[in-house]
Amino acid sequence: MNRMDAVRAAEAEMTEWRRAFHAAPELGFEESGTAARVAALCRGFGLEVTEGVGGTGVVATLRGTRGDGRAIGLRAELDALPMQEASGRDWCSGRDGISHACGHDGHMAMLLGAARALAAAPDIAGTVRFIFQPAEEGLGGARAMLADGLFDRFPCDEIYAAHNCDAPLGQVIVHHGPMAAAADRFEIVLEGQGGHGAEPHRAQNPLPAAARLLLALESLPARVTDARRPAVLTVGAIRGGEAFNAIPDRVRLAGTIRALDEQARATLEAALRRHVAAQAEAEGLTARLDYASPFAVTRNSDAEADHVIAAARDLFGAAAVTVDPPPEMGSEDFGFMLAERPGCCFLLGQGDDDHRAVCHDPRFDFNDRLLTIGAALWVRLVERRTGCV
Ligand SMILES: [Zn+2]
Ligand SMILES: [Zn+2]
Structure with a gap:
């Protein structure tokens, strides 16, 4: 056989x-x-x-x-x-x-x-x-x-x-260079002083600061990174406060930064750190930032991408192979292996x-x-x- x-x-x-x-x-x-x-x-x-x-x-x-x-x-x-x-x-x-x-x-x-x-x-x-x-x-x-x-x-x-993807069954998708983004994860805790909702002057409410911070962060990709280099910043969670008439003493925001190159990623991280520190300082709050970079950019090498393309065309025909569509802003930790050896991570519909x-x-x-x-x-x-x- x-x-x-x-x-x-x-x-x-x-x-x-x-x-x-x-x-x-x-x-x-x-x-x-x-x-x-x-x-x-x-x-x-x-x-x-x-x-x-x-x-x-x-x-x-x-x-x-x-x-x-x-x-x-x-x-x-x-x-x-x-x-x-x-x-x-x-x-x-x-x-x-x-x-x-x-x-x-x-x-x-x-x-x-x-x-x-x-x-x-x-x-x-x-x-x-x-x-x-x-x-x-x-x-x-x-x-x-x-x-x-x-x-x-x-x-x-x-x-x-x-990796599987939602393209039609059997479609093989191959990128030269970046195919998936670096993905960082952040969690910000702003801490102030709780109090009665009737007496904000006796408290330090972290909620307005969190709201300003969220808006500032969401606009960073449009302002601090090169518009020609794709980058995303998403705040996906915000938690703080319970009662309509009470000021909480803390609020937590969590989110992710995605980029297709290290320079854009590092620029966004630095800007985020500046904004967190500045917002806390301006409002007299303390800020804690946990920041992690669990995924590097998944970057294919050209020769190995070509080997996958050739094998796929050989088996399934040219129409079944899509070459170099825009990269994914999702992430893949095979990127760390690709940083050490030439290779290719490709998608299968x-x-x-x-x-x-x-x-x-x-x-x-x-x-x-x-x-x-x-x-x-x-x-x-x-x-x-x-x-x-
Ligand atoms: Zn997976
Ligand atoms: Zn997954």
């Missing part, structure tokens, strides 16, 4: 794996059940398996039988999201408040399908590393694997990742009549019809990069 036939023959099993992952989702760095299942399957395919890389990460290695060649890293994610599922599927999450609403269950299953097909026909020149990373959803799983020596222990010459919800929507479910498409693309990419085609 050639490898593509092996991928097609694995469809039922990939679907079974995917739905089992879906029914038992685990949060970042707690994916011990998922990781154990992935490791067991990879051992069953005959791969060398290392567990516990960067916490719960798993790396499975296939050594080609045709001697030296490139080492190709292919990444999928183990973690689910802290949100309640509302997909109504039979394989719906069995865990309250946790669900595979980003489709990582499908990414794992399609990579496992590719691993099995490649392991069954290992006459390639080079090495394939199947990298299953923990905690992609903002908890720093990619950085944890890198800190644990990912690319020293498991050398890779080039790395790739795929999964939209059809039964799959309209975008990822992170409680109704989202991964489209199982994408499994053979994604696994076939992984296999063809490896074949092209290891001297088979």
